Amino acid sequence: MENREDLISILPFLPVELSSSSLFWPSQVVEGLKALSRGPEHSRVDSGEVLFLAISDFRDSLGFSERLGVSTAEGYALFFDELMSRVESRKWFSEVLPSLAALLLRLPSLLEIHYQNADNLLGGVKTGLRIIGPQEAGIVFLSQELIGALLTCSLFCLFPTSNRGAKDLPAINFNQLFASIYANYSENQEHKIKCLIHYFERISSCMPTGCVSFERKVLSWSRVPFSVSYPKTDxxxxxxxxxxxxxxxxxxxxxxxxxxxxxxxxxxxxxxxxxxxxxxxxxxxxxxxx
Incomplete structure (x- = not known):
């Protein structure tokens, strides 16, 4: 695994760690996810307010120096504790959240399986999750289960953010999404979050088994009879x-x-x-x- 260029290119932007050819979560994160997976009677996470505290603990265990703002904490509490009905909230914390925690526990193995299969899907064409540079064509195949695990990392704000600017990568964690509903509430924003949350409810009840491909095509200048260069990003x-x-x-x-x-x-x-x-x-x- 250490010799895979595709994995090495994306590893600084993933929350998992690599050692001895294996991907893994830090032990404190594993213990926290195991508690969440057993339900609120074990984890004591039964509200948006407490969920945010659990997220903060995970981020501390991953060594993140960036602190999530007060508006983010209030946004998680507002959505899960007030905008959700009591029935929906109880179901979320007793059924959906434990399922998502169990999914995150499988993220390292899902990534390893992904890279083991990445070179055999299209006859030698690279399909592994990676950073694709400017004006570089490429395709990535991801299982829907792996996508679900990665998006759950976004919900839990587990992706490191300090180095994303160097690669011009957009924000991926949900902290600003939840902060926005508290700082400047709008009905449209509430329903956008509900739409995203519904996705997690669906995959927790029935995980899809298909694959999704993402492809970038780059126009070739090879047939142009004179010298042409690609325009710069700006x-x-x-x-x-x-x-x-x-x-x-x-x-x-x-x-x-x-x-x-x-x-x-x-x-x-x-x-x-x-x-x-x-x-x-x-x-x-x-x-x-x-």
């Missing part, structure tokens, strides 16, 4: 070239437009955009008048 943000004249249609489908039109999505520069913050998608139709 090319468009610094461009001073004026746009042609256009009109914006606020209503109707693109199929209903009388002239040639473009459908424009004002997307975030990161994949996933503001899904873990307060992001909303805006779509307009642009119609060129030239």
């Amino acid at each position: 090319f468009w943000s610094k461009s001073a070239v004026p746009l042609c004249h256009f009109e914006v249609s606020h209503s109707g489908l693109i199929e209903d437009q009388s002239c040639e039109s473009l459908e424009v999505d004002f997307a975030n520069k990161y994949i996933g955009g503001g899904a873990l913050h307060r992001g909303c998608v805006q779509v307009f139709l642009l119609q060129s008048l030239e």
